[in-house]
Amino acid sequence: MKITIVGTGYVGLVTGTTFAEIGHDVLCVDNDTSKIDKLESGIMPIYEEGLEEMVLANVKAGRLKFSTSVAEGTAFAEVIFIAVGTPPGYQGEANMSYVESVGREVAEHMTSYRLLVEKSTVIVNTNEQLTRTMNKYLKADIPFDIASNPEFLREGTAIKDAFKPDRVVVGVESDRAGDLLREIYAPIVEKSGCEYLQMDIASAELTKHASNSFLAMKISFINAVSRICELTGADITQVAHGMGLDARIGEHFLKAGVGYGGSCFPKDVDAFVRMGDEVGYRLDLLKEVQSINKQQREHVMRKLKQEMWVLQNKRVAIFGLAFKPGTDDIRESPSLYFVPQLQEQKASLCLWDPIAREKFNEEFPGLDYNDDLLECAKDADVLLILTDWPEIRELDLAALKDSMRCPIVVDGRNVFDAQAMDAQGFTYHSVGRP
Numbered sequence: 499m500k501i502t503i504v505g506t507g508y509v510g511l512v513t514g515t516t517f518a519e520i521g522h523d524v525l526c527v528d529n530d531t532s533k534i535d536k537l538e539s540g541i542m543p544i545y546e547e548g549l550e551e552m553v554l555a556n557v558k559a560g561r562l563k564f565s566t567s568v569a570e571g572t573a574f575a576e577v578i579f580i581a582v583g584t585p586p587g588y589q590g591e592a593n594m595s596y597v598e599s600v601g602r603e604v605a606e607h608m609t610s611y612r613l614l615v616e617k618s619t620v621i622v623n624t625n626e627q628l629t630r631t632m633n634k635y636l637k638a639d640i641p642f643d644i645a646s647n648p649e650f651l652r653e654g655t656a657i658k659d660a661f662k663p664d665r666v667v668v669g670v671e672s673d674r675a676g677d678l679l680r681e682i683y684a685p686i687v688e689k690s691g692c693e694y695l696q697m698d699i700a701s702a703e704l705t706k707h708a709s710n711s712f713l714a715m716k717i718s719f720i721n722a723v724s725r726i727c728e729l730t731g732a733d734i735t736q737v738a739h740g741m742g743l744d745a746r747i748g749e750h751f752l753k754a755g756v757g758y759g760g761s762c763f764p765k766d767v768d769a770f771v772r773m774g775d776e777v778g779y780r781l782d783l784l785k786e787v788q789s790i791n792k793q794q795r796e797h798v799m800r801k802l803k804q805e806m807w808v809l810q811n812k813r814v815a816i817f818g819l820a821f822k823p824g825t826d827d828i829r830e831s832p833s834l835y836f837v838p839q840l841q842e843q844k845a846s847l848c849l850w851d852p853i854a855r856e857k858f859n860e861e862f863p864g865l866d867y868n869d870d871l872l873e874c875a876k877d878a879d880v881l882l883i884l885t886d887w888p889e890i891r892e893l894d895l896a897a898l899k900d901s902m903r904c905p906i907v908v909d910g911r912n913v914f915d916a917q918a919m920d921a922q923g924f925t926y927h928s929v930g931r932p
C-alpha cells in the first residue's frame with residue numbers, strides 16, 4: 499500500500515521505515531529541510547539501533563522516499579499518518595498546533611478520499627477537532643476519515659518494538675478506515691502474533707495517555723518506596739524484586755533512580771492532568787507522580803551536595819546524558835537538571851555518553867567530554883551516574899577507583915552492586931539501598 503507519514507522524527511522515521519520494510523510504499527514528509535536533506539544524503543538525523551541499515555536498504559529498494567511537502571504527501575497516498583510533535587504548551591497542556599497544521603494542509607490539498615491517522619500522542623477527542631478543521635479547509639465536499647493509532651515504541655528498542663509490538667491499538671469510526679489500517683498492519687500482526695485491538699477513536703486516544711501515565715506512576719511509586727527504604731534500612735532492589743514477581747504487579751518499571759525523563763512521560767502526564775482538569779476530573783494522583791519525580795532529582799542532588807560540601811572547583815565526572823540507554827534523545831533528561839546546577843556551583847565537569855554527546859553539546863556548548871569512561875573519571879572528586887548505559891556496569895571497579903582523585907560515586911541509577919563498591923573502597927551513594 500502507499501502510505502504517507504508527516505513528521506519524520508523518532509516515531510515517524512521508525513514507523514515509515516518499518517512500513518517500507520514490510521513492503522509498503524512510503525513517503526516520509528518533514529518541514530525541517532535540514533532533516534530531509536540529511537536523510538536524502540543517507541545521514542540519520544537521530545540514533546536508533548538498526549535504523550540506519552534499514553533506512554538505507556529501503557531507500558535503495560525504492561520503497562522509502564522523503565519530501566518536505568505535505569501537498570506532495572497528500573497526493574502520494576490515501577492513508578496519511580500524522581507523527582509530528584505534541585510538545586507541552588505554556589501551561590503543560592499538549593500543544594496541538596503541529597497536528598492541526600497538518601490537518602489543515604491535508605484538507606487544502608486533497609482531491610479524493612483520505613484517511614488521516616493520528617499517530618502522534620494526542621488528547622482524547624482530538625479527532626473531533628481535527629474533523630472540524632478538515633471540514634473548514636476542504637476545497638470541496640470530499641470524503642475523509644480520521645483514525646487513531648497511538649504509538650507505543652520505546653526509544654532504544656524502537657525497531658524491535660515496531661516489528662514485535664505488545665499490541666496494535668487502532669481507533670476507527672468507519673469500516674473503510676478499519677479495513678485500510680488492518681491491511682497496513684497485517685504483515686506485522688501475522689508475523690509477531692500480537693493483539694490487534696480495534697476500538698472507538700476516543701478510547702484509542704485515551705489508551706496512550708493512560709498507558710504512559712500508568713508507567714510514570716509505577717516509577718514514582720517505586721521511587722517513593724525507595725525513600726522509605728532509605729529511612730528504614732531496607733533495600734529497594736530486593737523490595738522491587740519481591741513485588742515484581744507478583745504477576746499482577748510485574749517487574750518492569752520498578753527500578754528506583756533519579757526519576758523519569760524523555761520526550762514522552764513528563765509531557766504526557768502533564769497533558770493528561772490538564773485534560774482531566776478541563777473535563778472536570780482532578781487527576782491529583784498524577785500530580786503526586788509528578789511531584790515525586792521532581793523530588794527524586796532534588797534528593798540525588800542533595801546527596802551529592804551533602805557528600806561534597808562545596809562543589810566549587812570540584813571535578814565532577816558525569817556518566818550518561820541521554821534520558822535512557824540506547825538513544826541520543828536528551829529531551830527532559832535528568833542531565834538537563836544536573837548540569838546547569840553544577841555549572842552554577844562552579845564545579846568543573848567532564849561528561850561521558852556514547853551517543854548523546856552531540857545533541858547535548860548543541861544545548862550546552864563548550865563543556866569537556868571524554869569518550870573513554872576511565873579518562874572521563876580521571877582525577878574526579880566525585881562521579882555522578884545519570885544513565886544506566888551497559889558500558890558503565892562493565893567497568894573495572896579497581897581501575898575506576900585508581901583513576902579518580904576521591905573514590906566517591908553518586909549513582910542515580912543503581913548501576914553498581916553496593917557491596918562490591920564498598921569492598922573496593924568507594925564511598926557509594928545510590929537510591930534506596932543501604
Ligand SMILES: NC(=O)c1ccc[n+]([C@@H]2O[C@H](COP(=O)([O-])OP(=O)(O)OC[C@H]3O[C@@H](n4cnc5c(N)ncnc54)[C@H](O)[C@@H]3O)[C@@H](O)[C@H]2O)c1
Nearest residue numbers: 505506507508509528529530582583584596618619649653
Ligand atoms: N519519541 C517517542 O519515543 C515516542 C513514542 C510514542 C509516541 N510518541 C509521540 O509521537 C509524536 C512524535 O514524537 P517524536 O519523538 O517522533 O517527535 P520528533 O520531534 O522527533 O519528530 C516530530 C517531527 O515532526 C516534524 N514536523 C512538525 N510539524 C510539521 C509539519 N507541519 N509538517 C511536517 N513535519 C512537521 C518536526 O520537524 C519533527 O521532525 C509525539 O506526539 C510523541 O508524543 C513519541
